[in-house]
Amino acid sequence: MDVDQVPAKPTDAEAGRPTLKTIAFMTGLGVTTVSRALKDAPEIGLETRKRVQLVAQQVGYRPNRAGVRLRTGKTNVISLVLDTQEQVGSFVSDIVYGVSEHIAQTPYHLIITPYARDKDPMEPVRYVVETGSADGIIISRTVPNDPRVRYLAERGFPFATHGRTQQNAHHPFHDFDNSAFARLAVRRLAEIGRKRLALLAPAASLTYSQHTRDGFAEALAEAGLAEAPFSGVTADTSLDEIRAATIELMRREKRPDGIVSSSGGASFALVAGLEAAGFSLGQDIDIVSKQSFGLLPLFRRHIHVVNEDFRLAGRELARAVLGAIDSAPLESLQSLVVPSDVVSPQR
Amino acid sequence: MDVDQVPAKPTDAEAGRPTLKTIAFMTGLGVTTVSRALKDAPEIGLETRKRVQLVAQQVGYRPNRAGVRLRTGKTNVISLVLDTQEQVGSFVSDIVYGVSEHIAQTPYHLIITPYARDKDPMEPVRYVVETGSADGIIISRTVPNDPRVRYLAERGFPFATHGRTQQNAHHPFHDFDNSAFARLAVRRLAEIGRKRLALLAPAASLTYSQHTRDGFAEALAEAGLAEAPFSGVTADTSLDEIRAATIELMRREKRPDGIVSSSGGASFALVAGLEAAGFSLGQDIDIVSKQSFGLLPLFRRHIHVVNEDFRLAGRELARAVLGAIDSAPLESLQSLVVPSDVVSPQR
DNA sequence: TTCGACATCTGTAACGTTTCAAATTCGCTT
């Protein structure tokens, strides 16, 4: 039976990593002076500051995160709260990349805090706040009256939301104008002569679902078109169910001749469904779908798409939380991407 | 001009978060005793241990990560190193979810460390090791003689690779048997009477590209089929280029009547290309493709697929690094998923 | 020559944790 002979982790100094003490020794100064000099504090002589900074730079000094965090409470971490039940072809990688990209030039690290959609969405947020494990949070799948937003706002914890809420005016966010998307989509379908449209909307509870439906209804009225109700399914529904529901939809007497789809992934199932029901895309019916990958036009030549850039969203969200952390003016932390056109197949 | 009146972050105690001191006070014990009691150290009286644990549990004590980290060097963080230039429909989200899922039941946090494929892949790894910002690393896109593996192994830094290397025998990994995939694919194509096959392989430098090509060549020989060389493109190539190259490929005299594709995303472009060249999938040619989303069969009914589960990969990788961290036996930290069948369209 | 004002610099303490060496208690042995 052998004893755990774990070779205890070396301290920074032991590992040859320079600390303030190292630099203090090298420069012959006190630790305090070095600390302040590295922050360019004015009460340190200019020459001393330069000298310290030079040495620090030469020896590759990096502040020990644990030290800073323990002393100041600043974690230099931002937490991205993610729903782990995201649908196929989800945008997640791109958001993550976008956030990383922005954050790369800062001392911040990105940590992923997962939760299951069907569990309590407050859980991860509470965890981060209660344990103080990050300086800021990014949340998505916002609902109009979002308890997470209330919770975070009440405590003054810096955050940014992907999607708007009713409390919009008071917190940083980034959003895609889904209302505009739906209007563009409906108008395009109207232009090509479609008369009765269905909408595959996002999960009803989410804020942007309402936006989408509003834009859809508005443009429908404006163009004088009819709606073919497509209930029971949302962009969160499984592909199999969407396919089945689409078959059912197309067999109705008042079937649609146009569909607006909020989800690129779901559009695959939509098309599969309508083809299974014996209809032909571009012939009997047209679809305008949002997409974030470029895959839909390869999928079916006739599909119309509106692109949503999630990497950009990630970048904006990162900018927003960081801004929130050092209390930048709110207006600069809110952004909305308005889609400007539908990409339609060549004639 | 207003002074920065930042309301300095409260300490744990100030914020009402219990610390060891709090519990020590409540129980009337010393801080040391409390610390040890919480770890169930045998030298603390049984009753005391129980008592301390009860109180800790009641007040919701959570060890301060910065404190632990500063004192012990243990970060309770694992770093997932990601290539931010990943192709469309990348597997990234699923890996992230898989890792999160496994890690959720542990004190570990997941941090994403990004890098650009065309920059130095050593950079992120060096960063993590030098700054000691994690207890373990997961890397992917491994090459046979991977400098990152050498670097990490030399320093005894715990890690796991997604994909194997030449130093296989000496480090934890998780991999999908791409050689088996290629063999299955070729055999299926042979079964349905295809004679000349092309392979869309992963980027040549990656270990699993070699595996794929080996399996492909082997099964080709075994079945007595010919190869239509498909050079210049890999699974990393842009979809546009793949599409163009496929058109070119199909216009050759010795065009393939079967393609094995290592990437679900790329298969979209493959199909688009061959259709643009005037050929018909399932008629003139068949494709067997790996996929991680379920989208391909919806895309074209005739496509044959082999599923690769990246969420599982994430879980296994997490298990592997954690194992590496507390020096579990190597064998238990290596796993290989062998695909067992090709899912072909209904007749 | 002394003194204060200013510019620079510095030691100490503290953040929350764990480790080390030592202290205390208690029951037994002799």
Added chain:
DNA sequence: AAGCGAATTTGAAACGTTACAGATGTCGAA
């Protein structure tokens, strides 16, 4: 009755950082 050892418990120190309150030195004014 004294001493010993085992079982428990403990304070002090340290990890690397920053804030606070002082210390030191310089220089010009009186």
